[in-house]
Amino acid sequence: MQPSGLLHLGNLLGALDNWKALQKEYDCFFFVADWHALSTNYADTSRIREFTRELLIDWLAAGIDPERSTVFIQSRMPDHAILHLLFSMIIPIPWLERNPTYKEKQEEIKERDLSTYGFLGYPVLQAADILLYKPDYVPVGKDQLPHLELTRELARRFNSLYRPVFPEPQEHLTQFPKVLGTDGRKMSKSYGNTINLSDAEPVVRQKLKTMVTDPARVRRTDPGNPEVCPVFDFHKIFSPAPVVERVNRECRTAEIGCIDCKHLVADAMVERLTPIWEARTALSRQPTRIEEIVQEGCRRAAAVSHKTLEEAQEAMRL
Numbered sequence: 001m002q003p004s005g006l007l008h009l010g011n012l013l014g015a016l017d018n019w020k021a022l023q024k025e026y027d028c029f030f031f032v033a034d035w036h037a038l039s040t041n042y043a044d045t046s047r048i049r050e051f052t053r054e055l056l057i058d059w060l061a062a063g064i065d066p067e068r069s070t071v072f073i074q075s076r077m078p079d080h081a082i083l084h085l086l087f088s089m090i091i092p093i094p095w096l097e098r099n100p101t102y103k104e105k106q107e108e109i110k111e112r113d114l115s116t117y118g119f120l121g122y123p124v125l126q127a128a129d130i131l132l133y134k135p136d137y138v139p140v141g142k143d144q145l146p147h148l149e150l151t152r153e154l155a156r157r158f159n160s161l162y163r164p165v166f167p168e169p170q171e172h173l174t175q176f177p178k179v180l181g182t183d184g185r186k187m188s189k190s191y192g193n194t195i196n197l198s199d200a201e202p203v204v205r206q207k208l209k210t211m212v213t214d215p216a217r218v219r220r221t222d223p224g225n226p227e228v229c230p231v232f233d234f235h236k237i238f239s240p241a242p243v244v245e246r247v248n249r250e251c252r253t254a255e256i257g258c259i260d261c262k263h264l265v266a267d268a269m270v271e272r273l274t275p276i277w278e279a280r281t282a283l284s285r286q287p288t289r290i291e292e293i294v295q296e297g298c299r300r301a302a303a304v305s306h307k308t309l310e311e312a313q314e315a316m317r318l
Contacts, residue, residue, distance in 0.1 A: 002034075002036050003054075003055050004040075004051065005051060006054055006197070007054070007055060007058040007197050009197070010181075010187040011058075012062055012276075013177050013179050016059065016063070016064065017062075018174045019064060020063040022172070024068070027069075028068070028069040029070045029072075029133050029135075029301060030059065031071070031073060031301070032052050034048055034073060034074055034075045035080070035081075035125060036122060037051075039122040041112075042118065054198060056290055056294070057283045057290065058197045058198070058276075060279065060290075060293070061197070061276045061283060066297060071294065071297040072298045072301045073294055074129065079306060079308075079309045080128050080132060080305070081128075083131070083308075083312060084121075086313075086316065087127055087154055091154055095150060095153065095154075096121060097120070099146065099147070099150065102119075105119075123151075124154070127151040131166045132305040132308050132309065133301070133305065134304075135169045136170065141173070148169070156168065162315035165315050166308075180230040180234075181230075182195070182210060200277075201270055201273075204269060204270065204273065208265065208269070211230060211262065213229050213231055214229045217258065223251070225252070231265055232247060232248070234269065235247050235264070247261055
């Protein structure tokens with residue numbers, strides 16, 4: 001995960017909850033991709049260290065267990081950069097240019113110059129990140145499948161040019177719930193519509209008060225349609241079934257107003273986030289503990305990555 005901003009509910013529901021479950025069944029590697037953050041934010045690196053620290057705190061507070069999983073920071077692992085360099089020598093440029101994200105992000109992010117080698121080649125670094133640990137699976141959503149296929153193609157190309165070293169990891173398809181932001185669009189840092197895991201309770205409640213609802217419901221006495229209301233989406237995620245059923249019924253008959261509806265979902269969201277807030281507070285007071293976790297994670301990761309890199313260099317007669 002890139003340290004490009006503070007983590008929000010979309011990150012919790014779309015990734016961290018899934019990671020927490022996966023670590024109970026698999027040997028997992030989770031790392032802060034700070035080099036990847038440079039691919040689009042190279043001109044402003046002022047907050048990368050801050051976001052890295054906050055990201056680690058959020059992971060641990062949300063239930064990522066460093067006793068079960070390997071947690072580390074990408075830039076502290078030179079093996080990632082070395083394998084990236086070796087892969088960059090063999091990957092054809094057209095493979096990178098056909099990457100759907102390459103053109104999409106250039107269209108979306110007009111205010112930054114993305115005509116850099118780092119941006120074009122970041123899927124190569126991504127492939128190195130993955131293949132260093134010879135994984136069986138990579139947890140992804142459907143939109144990330146082209147990236148994983150490029151990783152497999154690169155593994156096949158290396159194995160055919162030299163000798164078999166790398167596996168072809170398969171996707172572990174994850175269901176990502178659709179998490180809307182306070183403006184009704186997808187929750188995203190770039191839209192400024194997020195509810196962050198680091199937001200205090202009063203901030204969360206205030207953000208929910210300003211959240212858009214059914215646009216057709218202008219007056220309190222107007223019946224609403226929960227299916228087009230972003231607040232009702234939060235109810236379906238956070239509220240118990242009786243509350244969801246009540247809101248679904250009473251909104252349609254105007255028995256409940258938007259203010260009361262938002263108050264109910266705020267209560268449910270606060271209940272879900274309170275254990276995370278408490279864990280965040282404790283972790284924020286233990287900077288040495290965070291550093292110890294990262295150091296141990298780097299040590300464990302290096303034990304695997306060194307061996308893989310040695311195999312790759314031997315295969316290339318280096």
